Amino acid sequence: MKGQDFIAKMHKQGVFGGLNVGGTLFETPKGEPAWSIHVGPNRGSPSCYWVANGKFYAERVSWGDIEPNTNLHFTGDEIPDVPAREKEAVIEAIKEWESPKED
Numbered sequence: 744m745k746g747q748d749f750i751a752k753m754h755k756q757g758v759f760g761g762l763n764v765g766g767t768l769f770e771t772p773k774g775e776p777a778w779s780i781h782v783g784p785n786r787g788s789p790s791c792y793w794v795a796n797g798k799f800y801a802e803r804v805s806w807g808d809i810e811p812n813t814n815l816h817f818t819g820d821e822i823p824d825v826p827a828r829e830k831e832a833v834i835e836a837i838k839e840w841e842s843p844k845e846d
Contacts, residue, residue: 749777755840760832763789766840771795778837782829790829792822794837799825 749769756765766780775795779802783789793802801819825833 752776753840755836757836757839759835759839760828762829762832764832764836765789766794766833766836768840776841778833780833780836782833790826792825792833793819794833797834799830799833 749771752768752770754765754767756763758764762782762784764780764782766778769777769779771777777793777795780792780794781789782792791802793800799822801822
């Protein structure tokens with residue numbers, strides 16, 4: 744996934760596990776979902792991750808000028824030691840956001 748362009752599909756936010764979680768869903772060139780995630784408490788700097796296939800990666804972003812086809816140029820290594828509280832909040836958020844809504 745490093746150094747490729749991704750298409751932004753939607754943005755979501757909410758409170759999960761007592762943490763603010765915001766994320767933008769991207770579609771990879773292979774059509775797979777991946778998330779740009781910011782997670783943290785009400786005050787202070789959030790942690791930023793790229794989440795794909797249940798794995799967390801360091802994130803570096805380059806935003807394009809045209810919406811909704813915003814480009815994300817991602818480079819980063821997998822982060823094996825994401826704090827448990829953040830990881831649980833992010834996984835809960837993504838699960839909810841990706842679930843089909845019942846009418």
